[in-house]
Amino acid sequence: MHSSNPHLLVVGSVAIDWIITPHAEREESVGGSATFFAMAASYLSRVRLVGVVGGDFPQAAIGDLRDRGVDLTGLEVIADGKTFRWKGRYHENMNDRTTLATDLNVFESFTPKLPPEFRGSDFLFLANIQPKLQEQVFTQMQRPRLVGLDTMNLWISIANEELRSVLRHVDVLTLNDEEARQLSGEHNLVKAARGVQRLGPKNLVIKRGESGALLFDHEGHVFAAPALPLEEVIDPTGAGDSFAGGFMGYLARPGVEPTGASLRTAMIYGSVMASFCVEGFSYDRLRQLDTASIQHRFEAFSSLTNFARANLLD
Ligand code: AMP
8 A cells, every 4th residue: 555645765965066157156055966856856745865964064955955844864964074065167058067076075985874764765766876875775765666766977987887786676767868878878869768778767767958858658658848948047057856856756746656647747847846946056946936836837838838739631
């Protein structure tokens, strides 16, 4: 019997970023894959977070996550350690970026230990972090109904075997287009998707920044979600994680079953949360939302792709 009000557990990085865009810079920007995921998902379902930070992590950010109702029992604070730090620079198009520095710091010696009540969580998202840590979290889980995973080029290059090992347990994988090509060794995106699906994940979401996202589902169907054309993108950091938060957050809602149709709806809630994320630095915009503004933007996505049927054969 499924829990009537499911829990969604996320493990991933909780970070302090240094963000440089062509228009602005923020040196101490709260980030991390689990942070963005949790913020976004918190509007849709009950979120639990597992991660680690150092004594330098701002107390206010912990307060922000708590205010959103995120259960932080699994967030370890190592008082004399340093938080994971990432520095990135966005190119003129705001889509491509270069990683300037990655300092694992407290993640280097982190061994996740799930609080006993977290082990029975119904939904699990293994956000971007070392694949070894993702696997360690998965093995402590009782029997999650759905497992999602995100990763990045760094881990595909330096931890390929560990990544392939954890991928065997994954129901939904999210990657960007370059990562899908890198992991599969195929340039064509459709062939790349099929290659990645053969590694384990029955469903694959390929994120393409301002070009939206593609879902290759377990029934062999392909679905395309657009990205909302926005006048101003302030900081794209965390868009992928916010997408995953909206996507998984919707699937973890009471009464939603992971059918092909609800995976498509989840793609739109993912796109909605990503579109909010990029409207501010860090999670500045994401933390100010309410259900009405989320639903309003969901409708905007719907009208973006709503067109009258026509038939030249009639
Ligand atoms: P996204 O823009 O959705 O790809 O995610 C950006 C976030 O990922 C930033 O806030 C970073 O702190 C985090 N991040 C960057 N590199 C890594 C890494 N190697 N492992 C875990 N998290 C990372």
